[in-house]
Amino acid sequence: MKIRLLLLSLGVALIASSSLRAQDPKLAxxxxxxxxxxxxxxxxxxxxxxxxxxxxxxKEGKLTPADAALVATVRQGAEEASKLTPALEAEKPAAERAKFHADFQAQLKKLVATLTKLEAALTANDLPAATKLVSDAGALIKGGHKEFKKPDENEHH
Structure with missing residues (x-):
């Protein structure tokens, strides 16, 4: 009886160790x-x-003047981004690149202007205006991604 129990335990251990080996990174x-x-x-x-x-x-109706600091971070990022080049620009024909880049910068300029207004509205505690500006900024960002962001194979929009 003890031998059967020992053999059964050994068999289970052997099966368990072989299933762990199947997950070896080389085989995955x-x-x-x-x-x-x-x-x-x-x-x-x-x-x-x-x-x-x-x-x-x-979205939750809980904007506060303290959120102005986060908006300032987004605005500064947009200002930095305007100095960079989108990857999609390299795939455009040479004749279209200058217009593409100018359009990219114009879109970011609109976003920076909206974020500046949003920051001011939050600082002034004008929450209804700030809520609308959050929506406006979101629409600009979404439109900018649609037009200037290189499609990613992994994303399914």
């Missing part, structure tokens, strides 16, 4: 290599991180 399917993040993507990531709580507060 290769994951797609991460592409390096561009400077513009890093800047936009910082902007999005600061924008998210403001957007959530606006």
């Amino acid at each position: 399917p290769a994951a797609k290599a991460e592409k390096p993040e561009t400077e513009l993507e890093k800047t936009m990531g910082k902007m999005n991180k600061a924008r998210r709580p403001v957007r959530k507060a606006a």
